[in-house]
Amino acid sequence: MEEKASKILSPVLYLPHGGGPLPLLGDARHIEMVNFLESIGEELGKPSAILLISAHWEEDKATVISGECPELIYDYYGFSEESYKIQYPAPGDPKLAKRVCELLKTSGIEAELDEKRGFDHGMFIPLKLMYPKANIPCVQLSLLHNLNPAKHMELGRALSILRRENVLIIGSGMSFHNLREFFSSRSVTSNEKNEKFSDWLIETLVSDDISKDECETRLNRWNEAPNARFCHPREDHLLPLHVCYGVASEETPKAKVAFDSDVMGKRVVGFLWK
Numbered sequence: 491m492e493e494k495a496s497k498i499l500s501p502v503l504y505l506p507h508g509g510g511p512l513p514l515l516g517d518a519r520h521i522e523m524v525n526f527l528e529s530i531g532e533e534l535g536k537p538s539a540i541l542l543i544s545a546h547w548e549e550d551k552a553t554v555i556s557g558e559c560p561e562l563i564y565d566y567y568g569f570s571e572e573s574y575k576i577q578y579p580a581p582g583d584p585k586l587a588k589r590v591c592e593l594l595k596t597s598g599i600e601a602e603l604d605e606k607r608g609f610d611h612g613m614f615i616p617l618k619l620m621y622p623k624a625n626i627p628c629v630q631l632s633l634l635h636n637l638n639p640a641k642h643m644e645l646g647r648a649l650s651i652l653r654r655e656n657v658l659i660i661g662s663g664m665s666f667h668n669l670r671e672f673f674s675s676r677s678v679t680s681n682e683k684n685e686k687f688s689d690w691l692i693e694t695l696v697s698d699d700i701s702k703d704e705c706e707t708r709l710n711r712w713n714e715a716p717n718a719r720f721c722h723p724r725e726d727h728l729l730p731l732h733v734c735y736g737v738a739s740e741e742t743p744k745a746k747v748a749f750d751s752d753v754m755g756k757r758v759v760g761f762l763w764k
Contacts, residue, residue: 547607554604610630
């Protein structure tokens with residue numbers, strides 16, 4: 491018999507994971523982000539398991555890592571040798587992976603398990619800072635290659651019951667992800683564009699003046715936001731937020747700003763539904 495769902499809701503967090511392995515290599519441009527990730531775990535409590543949606547994995551259908559001991563995928567290039575020796579031996583959770591897959595299918599979403607894939611850096615970089623003991627079972631869910639914002643909110647809604655099962659759900663991306671701008675000298679125009687999009691995100695997700703329906707419409711049409719395509723030439727690093735919103739919106743429609751600071755010279759924000 492299935493256990494009754496808890497009345498306590500687990501948090502849902504959209505966080506920045508920074509540039510490749512740099513947060514773990516002492517990079518000064520990530521100090522504020524590292525401090526945030528090292529401290530946020532205390533506020534989130536200790537979940538029974540973690541389900542994470544990373545910006546660095548896309549499939550044609552929703553795919554769930556189901557291995558018992560997933561390896562790490564060092565999916566970054568040109569960094570120091572030590573960055574390819576990082577370890578994060580968190581166990582997988584085949585039972586949770588199967589449940590995630592079943593919940594998606596029940597909602598009419600094509601889904602499958604992948605027993606062989608490992609955890610990419612969108613997973614292990616932030617979790618190594620948040621939960622360094624690597625003793626919480628972890629499952630990773632792919633984005634959809636279609637990058638459709640409404641479909642990603644649907645993914646989240648299908649999984650919302652997991653909040654009542656002490657599963658921490660994390661969307662790992664970046665609210666600003668224009669790689670060329672990260673490595674360009676700062677300019678007033680660039681900073682203004684970055685600021686306006688960040689303000690739009692905060693207004694959309696936090697403001698009491700934005701209804702639930704309007705929030706969802708805005709997220710679905712995010713590319714109409716101020717400077718949207720400047721901040722996200724490709725939306726892979728934004729869409730984990732849409733999944734988080736889908737998970738949280740029925741019972742916690744308003745987020746709070748969990749992070750708002752400088753990462754690699756750009757303003758980056760993160761959100762928490764609790």
